[in-house]
Amino acid sequence: MKHLFLTLCALCATLSLTAQEALWEGPLPLSPEQHADRSVTFRYTAPEAEKVELSGDFAAQPLPMTRNAEGIWEVTTEPLESELYTYSFMVDGVRVIDPSNVHTVRDIATVSNLFIVAGERGDLYSVLQTPHGTLSKVWYPSPTLGIERRMTIYTPPGYEEGKGRYPVLYLLHGMGGDEEAWPALGRTAQILDNLIAQGKAEKMIVVMTNGNAIQQAAPGHSPKGLYKPQFKLPKTMEGSFEKSFTDVVAYVDKHYRTIAKREKRAIAGLSMGGFHALHISRTMPKTFDYVGLFSAATMRGEGEAFYGDMDQTLAAQRDNGLKIYWIGCGTEDFLWKMNAQFRAKLDQLEFPYHFRESDGGHTWRNWRIYLTEFSQLLFK
Amino acid sequence: MKHLFLTLCALCATLSLTAQEALWEGPLPLSPEQHADRSVTFRYTAPEAEKVELSGDFAAQPLPMTRNAEGIWEVTTEPLESELYTYSFMVDGVRVIDPSNVHTVRDIATVSNLFIVAGERGDLYSVLQTPHGTLSKVWYPSPTLGIERRMTIYTPPGYEEGKGRYPVLYLLHGMGGDEEAWPALGRTAQILDNLIAQGKAEKMIVVMTNGNAIQQAAPGHSPKGLYKPQFKLPKTMEGSFEKSFTDVVAYVDKHYRTIAKREKRAIAGLSMGGFHALHISRTMPKTFDYVGLFSAATMRGEGEAFYGDMDQTLAAQRDNGLKIYWIGCGTEDFLWKMNAQFRAKLDQLEFPYHFRESDGGHTWRNWRIYLTEFSQLLFK
Numbered sequence: 001m002k003h004l005f006l007t008l009c010a011l012c013a014t015l016s017l018t019a020q021e022a023l024w025e026g027p028l029p030l031s032p033e034q035h036a037d038r039s040v041t042f043r044y045t046a047p048e049a050e051k052v053e054l055s056g057d058f059a060a061q062p063l064p065m066t067r068n069a070e071g072i073w074e075v076t077t078e079p080l081e082s083e084l085y086t087y088s089f090m091v092d093g094v095r096v097i098d099p100s101n102v103h104t105v106r107d108i109a110t111v112s113n114l115f116i117v118a119g120e121r122g123d124l125y126s127v128l129q130t131p132h133g134t135l136s137k138v139w140y141p142s143p144t145l146g147i148e149r150r151m152t153i154y155t156p157p158g159y160e161e162g163k164g165r166y167p168v169l170y171l172l173h174g175m176g177g178d179e180e181a182w183p184a185l186g187r188t189a190q191i192l193d194n195l196i197a198q199g200k201a202e203k204m205i206v207v208m209t210n211g212n213a214i215q216q217a218a219p220g221h222s223p224k225g226l227y228k229p230q231f232k233l234p235k236t237m238e239g240s241f242e243k244s245f246t247d248v249v250a251y252v253d254k255h256y257r258t259i260a261k262r263e264k265r266a267i268a269g270l271s272m273g274g275f276h277a278l279h280i281s282r283t284m285p286k287t288f289d290y291v292g293l294f295s296a297a298t299m300r301g302e303g304e305a306f307y308g309d310m311d312q313t314l315a316a317q318r319d320n321g322l323k324i325y326w327i328g329c330g331t332e333d334f335l336w337k338m339n340a341q342f343r344a345k346l347d348q349l350e351f352p353y354h355f356r357e358s359d360g361g362h363t364w365r366n367w368r369i370y371l372t373e374f375s376q377l378l379f380k
Numbered sequence: 381m382k383h384l385f386l387t388l389c390a391l392c393a394t395l396s397l398t399a400q401e402a403l404w405e406g407p408l409p410l411s412p413e414q415h416a417d418r419s420v421t422f423r424y425t426a427p428e429a430e431k432v433e434l435s436g437d438f439a440a441q442p443l444p445m446t447r448n449a450e451g452i453w454e455v456t457t458e459p460l461e462s463e464l465y466t467y468s469f470m471v472d473g474v475r476v477i478d479p480s481n482v483h484t485v486r487d488i489a490t491v492s493n494l495f496i497v498a499g500e501r502g503d504l505y506s507v508l509q510t511p512h513g514t515l516s517k518v519w520y521p522s523p524t525l526g527i528e529r530r531m532t533i534y535t536p537p538g539y540e541e542g543k544g545r546y547p548v549l550y551l552l553h554g555m556g557g558d559e560e561a562w563p564a565l566g567r568t569a570q571i572l573d574n575l576i577a578q579g580k581a582e583k584m585i586v587v588m589t590n591g592n593a594i595q596q597a598a599p600g601h602s603p604k605g606l607y608k609p610q611f612k613l614p615k616t617m618e619g620s621f622e623k624s625f626t627d628v629v630a631y632v633d634k635h636y637r638t639i640a641k642r643e644k645r646a647i648a649g650l651s652m653g654g655f656h657a658l659h660i661s662r663t664m665p666k667t668f669d670y671v672g673l674f675s676a677a678t679m680r681g682e683g684e685a686f687y688g689d690m691d692q693t694l695a696a697q698r699d700n701g702l703k704i705y706w707i708g709c710g711t712e713d714f715l716w717k718m719n720a721q722f723r724a725k726l727d728q729l730e731f732p733y734h735f736r737e738s739d740g741g742h743t744w745r746n747w748r749i750y751l752t753e754f755s756q757l758l759f760k
Contacts, residue, residue: 043475046472046474046475047472048429048430048471048472048473048474049428050428091474091639092426092427092428092429093427093428094425094426094428094471094479095479096476096477096479097476097491099474099475099476099490099491100487100489102599102600102607102608102609103599103600103606104484104487104491107484110482110483111477111479114606115422115606116605117562118605123710126603127597127601127602127603127605128603129603131519131528132528134516134517134518134519135516135517136514136515136516136517137514137515137516138514138540138628139511139512139537144695148512149513150512155521160518160635161635168684188498217507219482220482220483221481221507222507223506223507223508223509225496225498225506225507226481226483226494226495226496227483228480228482229482255484255540255541256665352536353726377752
């Protein structure tokens with residue numbers, strides 16, 4: 001006992017001051033602090049700063065923070081609706097994350113803090129006391145692209161237990177994203193765990209690919225090293241990734257216990273991923289009975305060879321009689337008009353689809369909602 | 381083509397100013413920048429700050445940074461040896477991470493930036509052009525603790541391809557850590573991928589548990605929500621986790637293609653995880669033929685029931701004739717003396733062991749080195 005106590009004391013003493021500060025909350029105030037009315041207080045210690053603001057996706061404009069005598073800046077929001085939010089501070093014009101909150105998330109090249117306001121929607125994005133699926137980082141060969149590539153795969157609760165076979169949802173990210181985007185910002189595993197536990201979604205495998213044909217994996221996870229992510233990459237919307245998608249489906253059907261039939265396969269994506277889902281599903285027309293376009297870029301891509309026959313392939317897809325073609329778009333989305341034009345084309349082709357108009361724009365908030373709604377329609 | 385171009389322009393315009401800054405590197409300088417001589421330049425924009433310093437595990441003291449006319453603070457290190465390093469900035473006494481570097485890692489309650497200086501050791505911790513294993517977050521039931529729990533499992537390259545069976549290394553974290561620690565700070569997947577590719581380590585499964593008996597999962601990954609990690613938790617060194625380890629081994633042997641024999645099982649841990657490895661291996665004496673204690677806490681834990689019979693169980697473990705009992709400790713480690721006492725006890729018991737004395741102290745740098753050396757000795 002005495003030994004144990006002394007060891008713990010020594011262990012504490014040996015840690016650097018910086019680490020101790022973080023560990024024992026010396027100068028680190030509680031932040032964020034959620035209140036019973038769903039308002040949230042944020043605090044940041046910066047005695048020397050002239051101006052500190054809170055920037056978050058819960059407020060249209062940065063919120064000014066005020067300084068107390070101890071040099072701690074503070075602001076309390078209005079009551080917030082149940083949701084997952086991201087935020088950062090602006091300290092004398094410089095963006096910093098909250099050192100009191102270790103929960104961070106990367107959106108392309110920006111790291112922000114994360115918090116969830118509990119309630120109907122927030123709970124759906126939280127880890128609850130339910131059975132949990134497995135989330136894996138898997139490498140697969142892409143003979144089409146000539147490289148090994150990484151993807152994130154969710155297998156539902158019970159997958160490891162039995163010998164059963166499962167349907168598959170292929171879920172694609174937007175421009176600047178990668179195979180880390182849906183599991184992190186999209187909360188795929190939490191949403192599926194919770195919907196499955198509630199009996200609202202079928203048990204399914206979810207495959208989250210990397211849609212940047214020149215990348216093997218997300219920045220930091222490939223032989224290119226710990227480099228800075230870029231928004232625009234070459235070869236994203238010119239057919240390369242779409243053509244290589246047969247490699248993905250072949251790998252998944254070979255290595256996972258899938259039901260390798262069109263009626264048990266879905267493909268969906270956000271923004272550029274919606275573009276990919278559109279073009280992959282029309283050029284692999286007997287592969288996916290469910291297609292989801294979330295705030296999708298719906299135009300042709302570059303290159304006549306792959307994108308030239310859009311009307312004919314869409315007509316063939318229509319004739320194949322897929323089950324659900326689902327389009328979701330926010331009224332404030334900059335791709336709203338393009339989506340309206342695409343729907344007009346589908347109308348002209350008498351191509352049946354489901355349209356989900358939401359408020360808001362081109363945001364993860366909408367994409368999580370679309371995934372929640374779309375996944376409940378699948379494989380029934 | 382025109383559509384595509386306009387869409388991209390619109391997509392750029394729609395992103396918030398904050399995101400744009402981060403994406404298009406407007407005010408964000410290049411940092412860290414590595415030079416041919418392995419020196420590294422760090423930059424941080426803070427026009428209003430009075431004093432900015434660089435704090436990193438490559439320097440005993442924070443390095444002062446100097447400000448240029450544009451308000452960018454800068455410092456260049458001495459040439460650094462090949463290694464994985466973490467760092468942060470101190471801005472007027474406040475610790476911040478580098479917004480130019482999205483590669484971060486959490487050590488208990490502190491988030492830092494990460495970079496790797498290439499070369500012999502740095503390459504071992506990097507993703508290289510080799511076959512890659514799969515890293516999974518897996519939930520398992522612990523009947524002993526009465527909760528579902530999460531662990532990280534590495535399966536080696538080729539595991540998914542065949543029907544072969546593999547040996548297992550159980551790898552345990554230190555106080556304040558969890559199932560995220562070894563994969564993130566310990567670079568387990570990279571080390572194993574690289575050693576296996578070089579033919580230096582056998583293909584093995586590596587199971588990285590959560591050693592905090594009161595936790596289901598790492599902070600942010602359990603029903604407790606996005607809370608702040610703590611260094612000291614109840615029930616860490618009093619037998620609860622050790623007793624529940626049969627649940628872990630049973631789950632892994634049932635759900636993975638293991639070779640469920642003592643000569644194909646290893647257990648190792650750092651600090652508190654070394655303590656756990658010591659006590660688990662002596663109380664499950666015919667289970668592990670390889671034991672690794674990395675900077676281990678080697679005293680008895682709390683409670684006579686579990687820790688009272690240390691000499692007898694160690695003698696039984698000795699008599700069972702395990703293959704390698706490996707002890708690694710740095711000469712500057714605060715647990716050095718305790719390790720020396722433990723070795724004296726082993727000597728007294730005529731318990732054979734391998735002792736690896738290193739320089740340095742109680743650091744991830746040493747634990748990565750110990751994993752690299754220990755894993756090459758296993759299952760041969």
